Every structure is written in structure tokens, then in C-alpha cells.
Amino acid sequence: MPSAKVDLDDLTESQQLALQQFTSMTDQDLESALPILQRSEWNVQAPIAIAKFFDGESADPVAEALASSSSAPPPRPSVHRETLINGSNPHQPAWADAPDFHPAPRVVPQPEAQVANRPSFILTLLFTPFNLLSRLLATSFGLFSHVFPFLPRLCAFLFLHSPTRAGSMRSTSNRRPLNPRDTAARFIREFEEEYGSNELPFLECGYAQALDRAQKNLEFLLVILISPEHDDTSTYVRETLLSPEVVDFIKNPQNSIIVWAGSVQDSEAYQVSTALNCTKFPFTALIAHTPRTGPAAMSAIARLAGPMPPATFITKLQNSIAQCSEPLERVRAARATQQADRDLRARQNAAFERSLAQDRERARLRREAEAARELAEREVRRKAEAEEKRVRDLQQWRSWRAGLLRPEPGPDVKDATRVSLKMPSGERVVRKFAPDAEIEELYAFVECYDVLSSEVSSTSSAMKQPENFEHSYAFRLIDPLPPRKALELETGVTIRDRIGRSANLFVDMLEEDVDEEQE
Known part of the structure; x- marks a missing residue:
């Protein structure tokens, strides 16, 4: 019936x-x-x-x-199903008997021209009759609408559902078109100016961004569309939307509700109302992710048109949220599991990278230590070889220089200089030098004394001067008589000129030579 x-x-x-x-x-x-x-x-x-x-x-x-x-x-047959746990059929999905949800399209407003092009004066004069005729027709239609009240609603309905209408119709109001974020900010400012400060958490962004956020975070998107020209708008906002129970319900974190609102005088809100098939204002739609309609589908799970008391408003929203809570909880749990797996893999990768970096650092330090050790060994070998070569060259130089020493003057040379030398070993050596012998001859005698006293002294004259060897005496001859002074090595100065006919000298080894021998 x-x-x-x-x-x-x-x-x-x-x-x-x-x-x-x-x-x-x-x-x-x-x-x-x-x-x-x-x-x-x-x-x-x-x-x-x-x-x-x-x-x-x-x-x-x-x-x-x-x-x-x-x-x-x-009518749907009432079929009794066997239940196993909590009265539910394990083979029947929880959303099998849920009503069909209408898809919520993602509306992106097209950019509109910021400057209106005014026609020239000549065109204005030409189209003046047409403007007067259009105004006359509009006035006549207004009179007919008073006589037949159903005509405006019928024309609006036919135009709204016409297949040839434009999806993104330009607003007929004189409001300046702005980008979605600025449009939302302007609506919030005008809403507060009209109805006072409120605690509704309006999103200051476009509808597409709000829809993407709800899809990403699995939240419920509450879309509020109002028409300032509608008679019930002010009452609906003050008595329903701004009522304490509705505000507390929307702000409750357990409900996971985000709010996007707009005025149909703006282009974006008008396109959203057209996409959601809005036929009566004020209009409210609750949009959520519906897993059964697709992996990334957003649907309008509740449509609240016209004024209603706050209790009815909250009840309808609660019923719609309850229908989608269980599927959304499963999706949240699946996403949480996936995120936990990703975090675990990220931590494992980070730990592996740290271990790999530590191994690389240890390998680098080991290579550097090995290179430093090889460099030190090469340096030690180089110094040893250089020292061996220096000793050989010094020995060769001594042998060569010993062969060039002038023989000791005989008794018939009366102007000879007699020098008594105390060697570093403590041995006392006395030798005569020719009157014209230079000081370098005395230094050479001390340097080559070991060669002269050895058995190979007879073959010293056959030795050659070593190549690329610069000899320097590692000792000084000191005169102990006060004032104590050193016999410096000077070129062109004879022994007789410096010390006279005789002198007692001792050999003082230089500190650098002593340090090298100790080392």
C-alpha cells in the first residue's frame, strides 16, 4: 500500500x-x-x-x-544467517547491506579573469535596445513568478539538471574572483562579521585541498554550503551550526571531522554544490573514504538539506559516521601496519647504513694506518741508506784527504809549528806542521787521524773524492789557555799566524754530531 x-x-x-x-x-x-x-x-x-x-x-x-x-x-527478504562470533557472518562483509554512496568528485575551480573588459561607447549605444528588452522580460518573468510560484523552482530544477549546462558556471554576483585559499579566508571573515566569533574549525583552503587531506588522513569532511539570499540561512547558522552541542560534536577529536564551508555566491562553492547535486539550501554533506567503492574513492555518506534542529543534525551525522567507522578503522589499521613496516625497514636500512659507514671508516683508518706505517718504514730505510751512504762517503773522503796531507816536517825545518792535540778518545797526539800550512791542514789531520794510523794509510792516495758529497767538520779545536778560545776554520790563515810556534789544543765535538751518534 x-x-x-x-x-x-x-x-x-x-x-x-x-x-x-x-x-x-x-x-x-x-x-x-x-x-x-x-x-x-x-x-x-x-x-x-x-x-x-x-x-x-x-x-x-x-x-x-x-x-x-x-x-x-x-522488498528485501529477511534471511536468517548463522553467526559465529558476536552475531556476524564471517563470510559476509560488514558493508554488504550498507546503502550506496554517491561519489564526491574533486572540484578544482578554473581561474577566472580578474579584470572585466568594458565595451566601447559605440557598442553600448548599439546594444541599448537589447538591454531594455532583456530588463522588460526579466520584469515580466518576475510578475509571472508571483502569480505562479512553482515557475522559478521548475526553471531552476531544469537548468540544474540540464545535460548541456556548463560545469563551472561563472558567478553572476559582483564578488571579485579569488584563488581558493583567499576565497576561503574571505568567507571565514564574512562569516565572523555576520554571526560573530565562533569555534568552528573552518579550513582556510580550497575544496580540493580539503578533500585530499580527508582522503590522506582518513578523516570525515563536513562540507557546508550556504546561500546568503536564502531565508533560512541565518536561522540555520545561529540555531544549528553555532549551537554548543554541534560545535562540541564537530570539535571532538574522536569523530575526526574537518570542516570546509563556502557561499554559493563564490565560483568554487557553486561548482561544489553542482557536483554534489545540491537542490536546497542550506546544505551539508559528510564526505568520507569508502573502501568498498575503490582504493581511493571519496563518497558523500550523508546529505543534510534544509534547516533542522541540532539534535537531528547530530543524529544523522552520528549514524553516517557509524556506518563508515568499521571500514575506515580497517583501512587505518592496514595503513598503520604498512607505516610500521616502512618505519621498521627505514630503521633497518639506517642501522645497515650506519654499520656500513662504520666498516668503511674502520677500513679507511686501517688503510691510513697502513699507509702511515709504510711511509714511516720507507722514511726509516731512506734515512738508514742516507746514513750508510754518508758514512761511506765520509770514510772515502777521509781516505782521499789523508792522501793529500803534507808530510810532517823534519828536524831541519826550524820554523815548524808544534801542536799537541788531545783526541776525543783521550789519546794525546803531537805533530809538527810546516810554517805555511793553513788551519784547514790541522783540521784535516784530526779528521783523518784514524785513517793515518790504520794499515790502509798506504793506499789512501789511490782514493778519489766522493761525488756529490759536501764535507763539514763535526768538531772544533779549542785552546784551553785563558782566555779560552776556539781555533776557527779560516781560509788563507796559517797555523803559525794563529797559534805561533807551539800550542796545546783539544778536540771538542759539536753537539749535533754527539746527538746523532747517541741516536
Whole structure:
């Protein structure tokens, strides 16, 4: 039976939406609207049911019964299912009996021109008759709308559902078009100026960014669309949206609700209302991720059109949230598991990279230590070889220089200089030098004394001076008589000129030579 005996809970989501649209357009009660919709096969998108209403077709019980028996969808059979745990069938998904959700498209407003091009004065004069005619027609249509109140709603409905209308219609108001973020900021500012400061967490961004955030964080997006020209807007905002219970419900973190609002005077909000099939203001839609419709699908799970008390508003939102909570919790758990796996892999990779870096650092230090050790060994070998070569060259130089020493003067040389030398070993050596012998001859005698006293002294004359060897005496001859002074090695100065006929000298080894011998 139709009319009052039809339970609205037995209607599907699409049938309830069609009933709501039909009653908003025709202002009929439910008892009269149900028979027309059933005979029109619930087709409210095309103007079949509305045309029947305006043609004056009445609700015929017999025709309604026949139409209901032929075209109405059969009621769902009440089938008892065996339950295993908590009264649920493990083979039946939790959302199997959930109503069909309408997809929520991602609306990105097209950029509009910031500067309006004014026509020239000549074009303005040419089109003046057409402007007057259009104003006359608009005035006439206004008079007809007062006589026939259903004409404006019918034209608006036909235009809204026309397949040739533009998806992104330019706003007819004089509001300056802005980017989505600035448009949201302007709406929030105007909302606060009109209704005072409030605690509603409006998002200061575009609708597309809010939809992306809700999809990414698995949150519920509450879209609020208002029309300042609507009579119920002010009452709806003050008594419903700004009521303490609604504000507390929206701000409750457990509900995971984010709010995006807009005025249909703005282009973006108008496009959103068109995409969500909004037919009555004020309009509120609750959008959430619906896993059963797709891996990244966003759907409108609740549509609240027209004014309503705060308790009804909260109840409808709670029921819609409860329908999608379980699938969203599974998706959240799956994402949390995936994130935990990614974090674990990231920590493992970081630990592996640290271990690899430590191994590389140890290998580098080992290579550097090995290179330093090899360098030190090469330096030691080089110094040893250089020292060996220096000793060989020094020995060769001594042998060569010993062969060049002038022989000791005989007794017949009366001007010879007698020198008594105390060697570093403590041995006392006395030798005469020719009167014209230079001081270098005395130093050479001390340097070559070991060679002269050895058995190879006879072959010293055959030695050659070593190549690339610069000899320097590692000792000084000191005169111990006061004042104590050193016999410096000077070129062109004879021994007799410096010390006279005789002198007692001792050999003083230089500190550098002593340090090298100790080392």
C-alpha cells in the first residue's frame, strides 16, 4: 500500500534522495508524493514525476497499486544467517547491506579573469535596445513568478539538471574572483562579521585541498554550503551550526571531522554544490573514504538539506559516521601496519647504513694506518741508506784527504809549528806542521787521524773524492789557555799566524754530531 503505510526506512538511498528532491521542488507532502514517484519509477532526474504533478495527475490508489506491483522493487527478504562470533557472518562483509554512496568528485575551480573588459561607447549605444528588452522580460518573468510560484523552482530544477549546462558556471554576483585559499579566508571573515566569533574549525583552503587531506588522513569532511539570499540561512547558522552541542560534536577529536564551508555566491562553492547535486539550501554533506567503492574513492555518506534542529543534525551525522567507522578503522589499521613496516625497514636500512659507514671508516683508518706505517718504514730505510751512504762517503773522503796531507816536517825545518792535540778518545797526539800550512791542514789531520794510523794509510792516495758529497767538520779545536778560545776554520790563515810556534789544543765535538751518534 502506498502513502502513509509505506515505511521510509524500507526505501533505498536513491529513492529517499529522489523523494527529498521531489518534495523540495513541489512542496507536496509524503502521502501525495510517494504515488507519483512510484508510477514514475522513481525517476526524478528527468522531469517525468514533476510533469505529472504539474499536469494535475492525482494519486489513484488502484493505479498506484498496479504500478507498485509491477515497477516497485521487491522488498528485501529477511534471511536468517548463522553467526559465529558476536552475531556476524564471517563470510559476509560488514558493508554488504550498507546503502550506496554517491561519489564526491574533486572540484578544482578554473581561474577566472580578474579584470572585466568594458565595451566601447559605440557598442553600448548599439546594444541599448537589447538591454531594455532583456530588463522588460526579466520584469515580466518576475510578475509571472508571483502569480505562479512553482515557475522559478521548475526553471531552476531544469537548468540544474540540464545535460548541456556548463560545469563551472561563472558567478553572476559582483564578488571579485579569488584563488581558493583567499576565497576561503574571505568567507571565514564574512562569516565572523555576520554571526560573530565562533569555534568552528573552518579550513582556510580550497575544496580540493580539503578533500585530499580527508582522503590522506582518513578523516570525515563536513562540507557546508550556504546561500546568503536564502531565508533560512541565518536561522540555520545561529540555531544549528553555532549551537554548543554541534560545535562540541564537530570539535571532538574522536569523530575526526574537518570542516570546509563556502557561499554559493563564490565560483568554487557553486561548482561544489553542482557536483554534489545540491537542490536546497542550506546544505551539508559528510564526505568520507569508502573502501568498498575503490582504493581511493571519496563518497558523500550523508546529505543534510534544509534547516533542522541540532539534535537531528547530530543524529544523522552520528549514524553516517557509524556506518563508515568499521571500514575506515580497517583501512587505518592496514595503513598503520604498512607505516610500521616502512618505519621498521627505514630503521633497518639506517642501522645497515650506519654499520656500513662504520666498516668503511674502520677500513679507511686501517688503510691510513697502513699507509702511515709504510711511509714511516720507507722514511726509516731512506734515512738508514742516507746514513750508510754518508758514512761511506765520509770514510772515502777521509781516505782521499789523508792522501793529500803534507808530510810532517823534519828536524831541519826550524820554523815548524808544534801542536799537541788531545783526541776525543783521550789519546794525546803531537805533530809538527810546516810554517805555511793553513788551519784547514790541522783540521784535516784530526779528521783523518784514524785513517793515518790504520794499515790502509798506504793506499789512501789511490782514493778519489766522493761525488756529490759536501764535507763539514763535526768538531772544533779549542785552546784551553785563558782566555779560552776556539781555533776557527779560516781560509788563507796559517797555523803559525794563529797559534805561533807551539800550542796545546783539544778536540771538542759539536753537539749535533754527539746527538746523532747517541741516536
